[in-house]
Amino acid sequence: MESHINPTQVGYQQPLIKEGNIFELRKEIINGLSSSRKYIPHKFLYDNTGIKIFKLISQTPEYYLDRIEKQLLKKLSKSYYGKLRNVEIVDLESGDGGKASIIFNFLSKYQIGTIQYVPTAFNKESIDLVEFNLRYEFPNLNIQPFFADYTQSLPPLNENQKRIYFLFGNRIGNLEPFQAQAIFYRIGQSMKKNDELLIGVDMVKDSNIMVKAYNDSQMFTESFNRNIIRVVNSFLKTDIPTTYFEHNAFYNDEKRRIEMNLKARHQIDVRSPFHPGVISINREELIHTENSYKFTENDIYELILQSDLSIMQIIYDPQNWYALVRLLK
Numbered sequence: 001m002e003s004h005i006n007p008t009q010v011g012y013q014q015p016l017i018k019e020g021n022i023f024e025l026r027k028e029i030i031n032g033l034s035s036s037r038k039y040i041p042h043k044f045l046y047d048n049t050g051i052k053i054f055k056l057i058s059q060t061p062e063y064y065l066d067r068i069e070k071q072l073l074k075k076l077s078k079s080y081y082g083k084l085r086n087v088e089i090v091d092l093e094s095g096d097g098g099k100a101s102i103i104f105n106f107l108s109k110y111q112i113g114t115i116q117y118v119p120t121a122f123n124k125e126s127i128d129l130v131e132f133n134l135r136y137e138f139p140n141l142n143i144q145p146f147f148a149d150y151t152q153s154l155p156p157l158n159e160n161q162k163r164i165y166f167l168f169g170n171r172i173g174n175l176e177p178f179q180a181q182a183i184f185y186r187i188g189q190s191m192k193k194n195d196e197l198l199i200g201v202d203m204v205k206d207s208n209i210m211v212k213a214y215n216d217s218q219m220f221t222e223s224f225n226r227n228i229i230r231v232v233n234s235f236l237k238t239d240i241p242t243t244y245f246e247h248n249a250f251y252n253d254e255k256r257r258i259e260m261n262l263k264a265r266h267q268i269d270v271r272s273p274f275h276p277g278v279i280s281i282n283r284e285e286l287i288h289t290e291n292s293y294k295f296t297e298n299d300i301y302e303l304i305l306q307s308d309l310s311i312m313q314i315i316y317d318p319q320n321w322y323a324l325v326r327l328l329k
Contacts (some may be wrong), residue, residue: 094119222247
């Protein structure tokens with residue numbers, strides 16, 4: 001069955017990348033497609049079109065993660081009123097800025113004027129989307145973008161302001177556990193005493209609930225997953241049809257993660273001016289696009305074990321499906 005959404009419905013655009021890193025990004029894609037177990041790094045899911053499709057996913061009844069996280073953020077945000085001022089907020093993989101705006105909506109105009117907001121993304125179009133959304137809603141907010149893949153680069157230490165990192169959407173679950181541990185360590189190194197990190201964490205639960213969240217009945221997740229082929233085409237100057245792939249997502253019980261792939265419907269030979277050979281994709285071969293690890297509370301403690309961060313607070317929804325975790329340096 002074909003996906004119900006056409007990317008033109010959400011305004012597909014070519015990825016806009018700073019020239020300095022386009023060669024490295026292109027190399028990442030080629031290396032992944034040339035691997036014995038093919039993959040495309042998950043960050044390429046989140047171009048401007050991907051972010052817009054993901055917003056549709058977040059509104060589906062199956063996708064509990066976004067809905068619960070927003071509810072928990074509203075609950076937490078009330079405690080920030082009158083207290084959150086003269087701070088730098090670094091929003092890692094900021095998306096469209098919607099999660100940060102939930103917190104800003106609970107602050108006074110004066111408080112917002114004292115905040116330096118640092119959205120991070122590796123592509124300019126994502127930053128442009130955040131700036132467009134938040135400058136309209138909060139005109140006195142000081143927005144200072146940081147162009148980087150947060151797993152590779154973080155803003156330098158800020159000695160003048162308290163720093164609060166945001167990492168929402170169970171993004172930490174997109175990383176392998178050893179990578180997540182390394183990220184917590186590196187984030188801790190870019191913080192000073194009393195700086196904070198606020199993360200969203202998806203908890204282990206009934207596997208049927210988790211699988212449905214990545215296989216919604218309106219098939220937005222399929223469109224989101226297949227859109228990564230359009231991003232590949234843009235980087236590699238190829239013309240691979242997105243319809244040559246079907247969405248594949250399942251729960252790996254042993255590793256406690258959702259694994260998302262694209263499954264080739266045909267034999268595909270990929271030729272790019274940026275690669276000397278032919279990249280062959282066999283019929284029914286899987287291209288891995290994203291993992292989403294699920295966690296227990298003990299897992300959270302293990303992830304921060306090697307960092308100098310401590311848990312201030314864990315806020316759960318009534319069903320313990322999802323958690324916001326506040327960490328302190």
